[in-house]
Amino acid sequence: MNFIQRLGYYLIGLMIGAFAVWFILHQKETETFCYLPNCRVLKDLRSKPFQTSEEANFEMKNEKMSLDDVRLNLKHGDIDFSRSNLPYETGKIYIVEGRNPENQPIELELINYPDKVVLKNIKKI
Template sequence: MKFKFRLAYYLFGLLLGSMFLAFFFKEKKTEFCYLPNCRVLKDLRSKPITYSDATTAKFAENWVSLEDIKKTLQHGDVDFSKSNVPMDKGKLYVVEGRNANNEDIMVEVINYSDRVIVKDVKKE
């Protein structure tokens, strides 16, 4: 069989396989989450979140909101040099993100096996 026919069969099979995979991944709503930053953020989002007194006091100052913290836990960057520190039978993680005013914020969370506590929110 000539090369151009083999290439055509290969590309046709590749197209069918890609369409098949796209259909199943779209139906299952899966996401690629194997990188360390993505895995930590997904773990933090999967547990119930509570807020410390210091965090609720920051909400009253109106420079950060609950929505800003949720977006930071969705799209933020985990600072691994300051994170994964044992604290109160859990682990402290520092997540950097932005608030609604496009200012840099730093969210400190304590990750327990059954819940997440937002310890503090700071401006950078």
Template sequence: MKFYHRLAYYLVGFTIGLFFVAMVLSGKDTRCNYFPNARVLNDIRNKPFLYDIEASRRLSEDWVDTLDIKNTLTNGDVDFDKSNKPIDGGKLYIVYGKTKKNKEITLEIINYPEKAILRNIIRKDK
């Protein structure tokens, strides 16, 4: 069999396979979180998110708001050297992010199996 016949058979099969994969995955809410940072942030975002008293006090101040928290939970960086420590039946995670005004913030989040609690918001002054 000549090369272009083999190539044609391969491309036809590959196209049919792509079609079936697209049909299977199109109706599902699939995410490809392969890296630990993305997995942790996705896990925290998909749980009920509560605010501790200290975090609520910081949110009442003018330098940070809930939109900054959401952006940090989407685009932030988890510090695994300081994180993943057991605390009160959950795990403490330290997440670094930025506010709308491009100020650096640090979130202390306790991740429980059924919920996530924002314990504190720390402002990094330069």
């Protein structure tokens, strides 16, 4: 058996194995792996019950944002770790940089309590 035939058998086996792994992982309905700090914090913020403050409700009405837009920023936003993870009452403050529906940069100020997440403020950058 020459090299080309062995390479062909190897690639066919590799494709069958990759398809089997892909099929099994999609059947489990798992979320993507979150090993990086930004992904882990955003996943933690998304997993808890979500509340908004009066100031955040006012800003959401002015910016014409909905809670779906805020949740989208909690999925694709970036945590500013230099200004985050600060103690606040019994929780910690996190700053999430994202975009509003008009694609303008905004900042979400969130308080991460052990049992809930509160949106404290929304600011344009």
